[in-house]
Amino acid sequence: MRNNTNLLPIKNTKPIALYNSKQVYAMEQAWFSQGYDSFGLMKQAAWQMTQQIEQIYEQRNVSASHSTNTNIYHRSAYPRQASIWVGKGNNGGDGWLIAYYLQQAGWQVEVITVGFSENYFDLHDQSVTSKTPNNGDSDSSNITDSIKALQIALASSCHYQRFEDIVSHDDADKRVLPADIYIDALFGIGLDRAPEVVYKSAIKAFNNFTQQNNALAIAVDIPSGLVASTGEVFERIAIQADVTLCLIARKFGLHTKDGTDYSGDIVDIPLIPYQMALQQTASNDTIPEKNASQAFGPVATLLTAAHSMKPRRQNSYKGSYGHVLVIGGNRIDGSQGMGGAAILSAASTMATGAGKITVACHEAFHGSLLTSLPDAMTINLHDASGVRDLIKQASVVAIGMGLGRDEKANALFIDYVQAAIESEKSIVIDADGLYHLASLHMGNHELITELREYSTNHRVCLTPHSGEAARLLDQKISKIESNRLQAIKQCAATYGGDWVLKGAGSLVLEQEKGGENVYVCNVGNAGMATAGMGDVLSGVTAGLLAQQDLSAEVRSLHQAVLIHGFAGDVLVSQANNNTNTLLVGQRGLQAQDMPAAIRHVMQLMIV
Numbered sequence: 001m002r003n004n005t006n007l008l009p010i011k012n013t014k015p016i017a018l019y020n021s022k023q024v025y026a027m028e029q030a031w032f033s034q035g036y037d038s039f040g041l042m043k044q045a046a047w048q049m050t051q052q053i054e055q056i057y058e059q060r061n062v063s064a065s066h067s068t069n070t071n072i073y074h075r076s077a078y079p080r081q082a083s084i085w086v087g088k089g090n091n092g093g094d095g096w097l098i099a100y101y102l103q104q105a106g107w108q109v110e111v112i113t114v115g116f117s118e119n120y121f122d123l124h125d126q127s128v129t130s131k132t133p134n135n136g137d138s139d140s141s142n143i144t145d146s147i148k149a150l151q152i153a154l155a156s157s158c159h160y161q162r163f164e165d166i167v168s169h170d171d172a173d174k175r176v177l178p179a180d181i182y183i184d185a186l187f188g189i190g191l192d193r194a195p196e197v198v199y200k201s202a203i204k205a206f207n208n209f210t211q212q213n214n215a216l217a218i219a220v221d222i223p224s225g226l227v228a229s230t231g232e233v234f235e236r237i238a239i240q241a242d243v244t245l246c247l248i249a250r251k252f253g254l255h256t257k258d259g260t261d262y263s264g265d266i267v268d269i270p271l272i273p274y275q276m277a278l279q280q281t282a283s284n285d286t287i288p289e290k291n292a293s294q295a296f297g298p299v300a301t302l303l304t305a306a307h308s309m310k311p312r313r314q315n316s317y318k319g320s321y322g323h324v325l326v327i328g329g330n331r332i333d334g335s336q337g338m339g340g341a342a343i344l345s346a347a348s349t350m351a352t353g354a355g356k357i358t359v360a361c362h363e364a365f366h367g368s369l370l371t372s373l374p375d376a377m378t379i380n381l382h383d384a385s386g387v388r389d390l391i392k393q394a395s396v397v398a399i400g401m402g403l404g405r406d407e408k409a410n411a412l413f414i415d416y417v418q419a420a421i422e423s424e425k426s427i428v429i430d431a432d433g434l435y436h437l438a439s440l441h442m443g444n445h446e447l448i449t450e451l452r453e454y455s456t457n458h459r460v461c462l463t464p465h466s467g468e469a470a471r472l473l474d475q476k477i478s479k480i481e482s483n484r485l486q487a488i489k490q491c492a493a494t495y496g497g498d499w500v501l502k503g504a505g506s507l508v509l510e511q512e513k514g515g516e517n518v519y520v521c522n523v524g525n526a527g528m529a530t531a532g533m534g535d536v537l538s539g540v541t542a543g544l545l546a547q548q549d550l551s552a553e554v555r556s557l558h559q560a561v562l563i564h565g566f567a568g569d570v571l572v573s574q575a576n577n578n579t580n581t582l583l584v585g586q587r588g589l590q591a592q593d594m595p596a597a598i599r600h601v602m603q604l605m606i607v
């Protein structure tokens, strides 16, 4: 579970550029094209990681020795022991060299190889190959960096075992060195498909050994099993890292989807000044310009802090802070209806500081709305001319939360969105609104084109989760989930506007004149996986948009996502830190708890 205790929404943390695997390979190539040696880089990487590993271990050991929690590892015996699990690629090469350096530093090390044939070591161990010059595979042109690394480790007698030889034994757990630290160097950024059978069982065994020994799990570059470019983990099989030592540049996949669950703390090891290398490469004819420019721009930016806000002017009134019209909360004849969706959205809008709110919902809900939110004005959702008049007066129209999916609701959606476009209002579309949008797209309805054109010079924010995005793009949810970045870009290209693709590590795409910006919002927690949390986000988005006194950044969609996530974290972290206070934890966190937390976060943001 991610330990998210980032409760300082405006703390001074810089946004972090995120890259995919192709780009990191391009950075390396740019570096090598300047004459730098690839094996030299691997040695540098391993050396720096070894230093980090020793430091991390000592820090954890010191804090564990002061802890009353007996589950935290603390061992005072020497030598320290490390178990390093290596695969056949360069990530494994890093692992062999880390084993070598740790051994030099006095650690007892054991390397566990995965995917190596029985005679692989005889073919590549220099002490053996020098005695058998004609083995056919020791031709120096075939010697990759990872083989060079293996040779260095074997030449200094690093102990190793093949996982395949251990795993078949009943007492497999007794055959592996019980270590203080387990280091995962099975796959790095080269993993592009589900791990093959033996790797799957190695990953599971690695996680078990780490747990049994209360040891630290450290991943080299990226936890094995996690895809660097997408954040996908196949069949929930990946190394569960406490710390990831991220080489060269921060990988996108560490921060979205499964990445947030498997990466632990991330320590950057930048290694090369890649921006400089790329600039020089761009002016070098031998590298196609397209490759260089592709490598330049990050695929997304990781946001860990929100923008600060100025206090309100003393001489202002409710009209200074906008009027939000929430349209939703319908009841189809004979059903219970979804009044709560509109109420949650409206309450969250007010919590951000919007000046006025009107809720257009089914009349059946007016009483309960006013009981919980007496500051709201109400109108019957089905009073089309009344709602159209109100759209003219509002500054922002948020539509779709509990609107219903029947034909009547569809007609209302078209009517009200068209009215909002005619009156040039900012628009937020969520939930059932997205359902209708998808249907209209399938039917080639003119509203889709109108909305896309309108969004080029007006604010239109659309906030689907993966299921809604799948419908909007007429794709399977699994396809969306396997490449969330691609999905959000496709949504924006198809419908125009600014987008959130909700979920762990929510993605935000904002269209700018010069192109589009994609953000990963590193806030929020699994307690927020409950009904109504999306309605809250639509309310926060509309509330910020309405307040014209705020700067453009503060009214942005990414700011709304950050505030929403921080609010969820505030509630959960209070429960963790304050055991004597009756507050909320991840299990049991409800959307109705959010408005109070949003108010709190809004107050923390004022400078």
Ligand SMILES: NC(=O)C1=CN([C@@H]2O[C@H](COP(=O)(O)OP(=O)(O)OC[C@H]3O[C@@H](n4cnc5c(N)ncnc54)[C@H](OP(=O)(O)O)[C@@H]3O)[C@@H](O)[C@H]2O)[C@@H](O)CC1
Binding pocket: 028, 038, 039, 041, 042, 045, 087, 088, 089, 090, 091, 092, 094, 186, 187, 188, 189, 190, 191, 192, 193, 194, 195, 196, 199, 220, 221, 222, 247
């Ligand atoms: N270049 C440099 O100088 C530097 C690189 N560095 C390090 O290199 C790492 C990248 O190394 P890499 O490109 O060799 O990829 P890596 O992740 O080791 O895996 C490739 C191997 O895995 C295999 N494989 C893949 N998927 C599989 C699956 N599902 N199931 C089974 N097998 C699978 C794949 O097999 P193949 O696809 O060829 O059949 C191939 O054998 C990077 O993360 C960093 O740690 C640092 O030292 C800094 C300097």
Ligand SMILES: Nc1ncnc2c1ncn2[C@@H]1O[C@H](COP(=O)(O)OP(=O)(O)O)[C@@H](O)[C@H]1O
Binding pocket: 431, 464, 465, 502, 503, 504, 505, 506, 523, 524, 525, 526, 527, 528, 529, 530, 531, 532, 533, 534, 535, 536, 537, 564
């Ligand atoms: N595991 C999680 N980590 C961070 N945020 C989460 C997590 N699960 C849900 N959320 C957030 O909670 C909200 C849920 O929205 P949604 O699924 O639309 O709920 P609903 O449709 O019930 O209102 C989204 O903003 C989402 O990003």
